Amino acid sequence: MDRREFMRMLAAAAAGGMTLRARAAGPEGAGLYDLPRHGNVSLLHFTDVHAQLMPLHYREPAVNLGAGPARGRPPHLVGKALLSHFGIRPGTREAHALTFLDFEAAARRYGKVGGFAHLATLVKRLRASRPGALLLDGGDTWQGSATALWTDGQDMIDAAKLLGVDVMTGHWEFTLGADRVKRAVEKDLAGKISFVAQNVHTADFGDPVFEPWVMREVNGVPVAVIGQAFPYTPIANPRYLVPDWTFGIDEENLQRTVDEARAKGARVVVLLSHDGMDVDLKLASRVSGIDAILGGHTHDGVPRPVAVKNRSGQTLVTNAGSNGKFLGVLDLDVRGGKVASHRYRLLPVFSNLLPADPEMAAHIERVRAPFREKLAAPLAVTEGVLYRRGNFNGTYDQLILDALMAEKDAEIAFSPGFRWGASLLPGDTITQEDLLAATAISYPNVGVNDMTGATVRAVLEDVCDNIFNPDPYYQQGGDMVRVGGLEYACHPGARSGERIQDLRLRGKPLEASKTYRVATWASVSEAARDAGGEPVWDVVGRWLRAQKTITPRTPNLPRLVGVGRDPGMST
Structure with missing residues (x-):
C-alpha cells in the first residue's frame, strides 16, 4: 500500500466516525461491517x-410529515431531528446515508x-x-x-x-x-x-x-x-x-x-x-x-x-x-x-x-451489455442536484414537470409522487439510463386533458387524503402528486376535502368553472391506456436534448398551513 492509499484510508476512517485503531485492525470498512x-x-x-x-446516489427527504398520532414520530423525522432521535453523530457516513444534510458535499465525500x-x-x-x-x-x-x-x-x-x-x-x-x-x-x-x-x-x-x-x-x-x-x-x-x-x-x-x-x-x-x-x-x-x-x-x-x-x-x-x-x-x-x-x-x-x-x-x-449504447446515451448536463424524495416536489420532479408543460404546451402538469430514481450531482450528464431510472413503468403514456378548476382541486384533495389521512389504513403510502405551473396551499391537518387551499395560476385564483390544459403521465385508467400517447421518457428526453444544460430547478412547493415546528420538516 502506498502513502496516498494509506492517507485515503485514514480520511475515510475519520469521515466515518471510526478511530484509527478500529480501522487499522482490518481492511477499509471493517469497523462498519464487522457485526x-x-x-x-x-x-x-x-x-x-x-x-x-x-x-x-440517493438523497433522503427534507419533508416527511406524519399525520395524526404519527406526527413527529419515526419514520416521520428528517435531518437533524432524525439524527438527534437516534443518537447519530452529524457529519458521519451513517448521517449521510440517513439524511439529506449537506447532500452534495457528503455524496462526493463518501461515494x-x-x-x-x-x-x-x-x-x-x-x-x-x-x-x-x-x-x-x-x-x-x-x-x-x-x-x-x-x-x-x-x-x-x-x-x-x-x-x-x-x-x-x-x-x-x-x-x-x-x-x-x-x-x-x-x-x-x-x-x-x-x-x-x-x-x-x-x-x-x-x-x-x-x-x-x-x-x-x-x-x-x-x-x-x-x-x-x-x-x-x-x-x-x-x-x-x-x-x-x-x-x-x-x-x-x-x-x-x-x-x-x-x-x-x-x-x-x-x-x-x-x-x-x-x-x-x-x-x-x-x-x-x-x-x-x-x-x-x-x-x-x-x-x-x-x-x-x-x-x-x-x-x-x-x-x-x-x-x-x-x-x-x-x-x-x-x-x-x-x-x-x-x-x-x-x-x-x-x-x-x-x-x-x-x-x-x-x-x-451480461445484463447490461446488449443495451450499453442506449443506456449511456447523453441527454443533457445538470447544473444542480436532481432528486425526488419528500412529501412534495423534488428537483427531478420539477424537471419532468417543466418538460411536460413545455413539450405539450400545457398550463399545468401533474407527475406521480413516485419515490424511486437515482439522484444526480451538479456536473453529471443525464443519460437515457438516468431518465428511465425515474420513469420506467409499464404504463408511461403522456396525456393532455382539459380540466376545470374544480376537477384540478378535486384531484389534489383526493391524493392529499391518501397521504395525510390520520388513519394509516386510509393512506396509500406515497407522496403528494407533483404539480407544475399551479401554486397552492396545503393544510395537512385539516379535514378531508379542506386540505387544498388558495389555488393560483400565474398569480390569479384558479376558477372552478374555467377549463385548463393539463399534461399528465402514468394514468391508471384503461381509457388513458387506450388513448395512447408518447411514453414520458420520449417527451422528457426530447426536451433535455434541446436544453443541453439544465439550470438548477426550484421545486414548486405548496405553502404549508398549520404545520408549525414539525420534526418531519427541515426548517
Missing part, C-alpha cells in the same frame, strides 16, 4: 430496490451507495458469520430501471436468485401484469425463492393466489415468514394489470395465518410487509403473535425498530430504506420456544467500502 453475531436466528432484509443493479454486486459481498460476509441466515426481499425489486423494463424484470429475477434471496413479497412486480408474475413465480422462482402474500386472493372464489406463508428452519428453530403484498395495488396502479385478483390489508386473515403458523410449530413469526411503515405500526397493535415486521414501500430508513405493544406482548416494526442503500440485520436469541432478546442494525451499503462480488458483477455486465 458480532447475536442469538441463533438471523434475518437479512432489503426492500424497494427498484431494479437498481448499479451503485447510485455512491448500493449496487447488487456490493450488496452481494455484504450478504456473503454476514452469512459467513450467521449460518442459516434468511435473506428476505420486501418487494419493488423487478421494476425501476431501463434493463428491468426491457427484460420484463428478468434481470432482477436472476440477480435475486444469485443473491440468495429466500422469501419475497411484492408491489411494483404486479405492474408487469398478472400473467408475467405468475409465470415468474411458478417457473423462474420455483425451488429458489418463495413468493408469499396472505392478502392476495382470486376475485371469484377468494382463493389464495400465492403461498400465504412459508416455514424455514434456522439452526433448529422453526421460523414462519408471512407475506403482505401492497394492499392498494389495484388503486395506486392500473387495475387492468391484475383484473382477477383482490388486495387488501386483510387484518383478520393475517391473524388466522399467524395463529396457523404458531399451531404448526413456529417459534418465530415474521411479517414480510409492503404496507408502508405507518400501516405496519397500526397493524402491529391489532394483530398478535408477530415477533417482527420487516417493512417496505415508504422507503424509510429507520435505524432502530419501533416496539409496538399488543395483547400477546410486542412486535418490532422496521423499515429498511430503498434503492439498495441498506441491508437490515435482525438477530434473534430464541430460547424456551420464544424470542428472548434481539439486536438490529441497519447497515448502509457503501460501494467504495465493499468490493464488488465477482459473480454478481459478471451477471450485471
